[in-house]
Every structure is written in structure tokens, then in C-alpha cells.
Amino acid sequence: MKHKLLIVGAAGRMGKRLLALAANSESFKISGAVDIEEHQDLGKDSGLLAGCEATEVSLTSGYPSGADVTVDFSQPGAVDLTTDYCIKNKCPLVMGTTGLSEDQKQEIENASKIIPVVYATNMSVGMNVLFNLVGNVAGMLGDDYDVEIIEQHHRLKKDAPSGTALTLAEHICKATNQKFPDCLVHGRQGKDALREKGTIGMHAVRAGDITGVHSIAFTTLGEMVELKHTAHSRDTFARGALRAAGWIIGKKSGLYSMADVLGIK
Numbered sequence: 001m002k003h004k005l006l007i008v009g010a011a012g013r014m015g016k017r018l019l020a021l022a023a024n025s026e027s028f029k030i031s032g033a034v035d036i037e038e039h040q041d042l043g044k045d046s047g048l049l050a051g052c053e054a055t056e057v058s059l060t061s062g063y064p065s066g067a068d069v070t071v072d073f074s075q076p077g078a079v080d081l082t083t084d085y086c087i088k089n090k091c092p093l094v095m096g097t098t099g100l101s102e103d104q105k106q107e108i109e110n111a112s113k114i115i116p117v118v119y120a121t122n123m124s125v126g127m128n129v130l131f132n133l134v135g136n137v138a139g140m141l142g143d144d145y146d147v148e149i150i151e152q153h154h155r156l157k158k159d160a161p162s163g164t165a166l167t168l169a170e171h172i173c174k175a176t177n178q179k180f181p182d183c184l185v186h187g188r189q190g191k192d193a194l195r196e197k198g199t200i201g202m203h204a205v206r207a208g209d210i211t212g213v214h215s216i217a218f219t220t221l222g223e224m225v226e227l228k229h230t231a232h233s234r235d236t237f238a239r240g241a242l243r244a245a246g247w248i249i250g251k252k253s254g255l256y257s258m259a260d261v262l263g264i265k
Contacts, residue, residue: 003249004031006067008082009074009097010046011035011059017238018071019050027246030055035074037061067091069245073237079104083111092248095119096241098163112255116248120258121163123240127214128258130229134168134216135175137227145218145225147172148201152213160204161186164214169200172216 005022009015010033022028033046039059047055063085071094072082079100086093095108098121108119122128138147151165166181173180178198185199195201212231217224231237244261259265 002029003027003068003246004029004066005245006032006034006064006070006091007046008034008063008070008072008078011039011041011049012073014073014096014234014237016050017234018073018241019046019055020052021235021238022242023047023050023052023055025242028242030057031067032064033057033059034063035059035061036078065089069094069249071241071245072097073241076100076104079107083107086117087111087114090115092116092245092251093118094123094241094244094248096121096123096237099159100163109255113253115253116251116256117254118244118248118256118258118261120244121167123237123244123258124229124231125240125243125258125262126236127164127229127231128240128262128264130214130227131167131171132259132264134227135171137218137225138172139175141218141220141225143176143198145220146195146201148203148217148219150203150205150213150215150217152205152207152210154209154211155206157206160206161202162204162212162214164212165202165204168214168216169202172200 005028007015007018010019023030041049042059042061044059045054046057046059047053049059069092070086073096076099092115108117111117149165149168151162153162169184170180183199184202186202211233215226215228217226247261
């Protein structure tokens with residue numbers, strides 16, 4: 001039996017890929033496709049909007065009931081509506097929206113006391129393996145190595161640095177007992193911009209149609225160790241989100257990560 005899937009942010013770049021992959025999935029049936037009230041495509045068939053076969057589910061601004069699981073890849077402004085819907089309908093939630101405020105993150109944590117929630121800044125399987133690796137590498141190399149994080153995304157991405165880059169920094173800080181986010185230096189400018197010991201450099205590139213490139217350089221006198229992840233298409237994030245959506249159905253209330261979904265220790 002296919003699980004009924006509600007997608008929030010369905011008319012966005014990620015939403016359309018979720019629609020297309022879910023519509024062709026053996027595991028899911030699209031039960032709702034939601035976007036903002038003023039979106040020009042409201043009322044259109046969500047499948048045709050995503051470039052696949054018709055789903056007979058129209059894009060709406062309201063949240064239809066009856067979903068088995070909700071996936072949200074929208075904008076931070078929709079967090080309240082999505083969490084309220086999921087709590088009211090006892091619907092598991094996969095939240096992939098980035099750029100959230102601390103209050104919004106707290107709201108997701110509060111919701112997880114009532115429903116199961118997977119929250120991740122990046123749903124890619126490969127990136128979540130990298131999240132695990134980067135802390136281990138930082139811990140092994142020690143504080144003699146300078147750390148620089150460079151993230152690259154398309155020209156339309158709103159938040160900077162990316163949620164993924166911040167999560168990488170969090171893992172490094174946890175492994176090296178540095179205070180996050182106080183140790184971050186966002187770019188450098190001026191005639192006196194020497195690197196300070198115990199800091200992590202954070203650099204954001206916005207250009208063209210780059211899907212997502214994250215690299216972490218651990219550098220000391222004489223050598224550099226570099227870890228890098230390149231997303232070739234948004235499908236890698238969509239597949240990870242759908243994997244999380246299938247996994248979370250039937251789980252007890254709680255806040256889960258992609259590491260939980262993937263069984264990464």
C-alpha cells in the first residue's frame with residue numbers, strides 16, 4: 001500500500017523534484033501539494049507542474065487532511081502553518097527548509113514532543129556521511145590545523161551561509177570544543193584580516209545554477225586535508241527526503257536526524 005504524501009513548497013525547485021520522484025515511486029501517492037496563496041500556479045495539476053504525469057492533485061494554498069506524512073521544503077515563513085497542521089492531524093513531518101530562526105527551530109523541537117519529526121539541513125545520504133566524518137577528522141588532526149569551509153550554491157539561494165555549511169561547522173566545533181557560532185569568521189576583508197587561531201573560516205559563493213558544493217579544508221604548515229561533497233542535482237536531496245518520509249511513518253514522537261534515518265552512529 002502506498003503512503004499518502006503531502007508536499008509543502010510543492011511549486012519550488014525542490015518541491016517539483018519531490019513531486020516527480022514521489023509520483024513515480026512504488027511507496028508514495030501524492031495526497032496534497034501546497035504553496036503560498038499568491039503563487040501563480042495555484043489550481044494547476046501538481047504532476048503536470050512537476051513535468052510528469054498528472055496526479056489529479058491540484059496545487060493549493062491550504063493544507064488538505066489525510067496525509068500519512070508531510071515533507072516541507074518551502075520557506076521559513078511556512079514553519080508555523082506546517083507544524084500546526086502536522087500536530088493537529090498527528091502527521092509525521094520531514095522538515096528540510098533551511099534558514100530557520102532559533103525560535104523556529106525551537107518550534108520544531110516542541111512539535112517533536114507530540115509527533116515524530118525528521119529535521120535536517122541536508123537530506124543527501126552522502127552529505128550526512130560527511131557530517132559524521134568531518135568531526136572525526138577535526139578531532140584527529142587537532143588545533144594545529146586551520147579550518148576553512150567554502151559552500152557554493154545557485155544565484156537564487158536566499159540564506160547564506162547554507163544550513164549545510166553551518167551543520168558542518170557545528171560538528172567540527174563539537175569535536176574540537178570550540179564555541180559555535182562564536183568561532184565563525186564570515187569572509188575576510190581589509191588590511192588587517194589575519195587569521196585568528198581557534199576560528200573557522202566560512203565563505204559563501206552564489207553563482208549560476210550550482211546545485212550545491214561544500215568543501216572543508218584542514219590546513220597546517222606543509223599540508224592540507226580536504227573533504228568535499230558535490231551535489232549533481234536536486235534529486236539527491238529529494239531521494240533522501242523520501243527515504244526519511246518512508247522511515248518516519250510509525251515512529252514514536254521525537255526529533256530525529258538523517259543520521260537516525262540512515263543508521264549512522
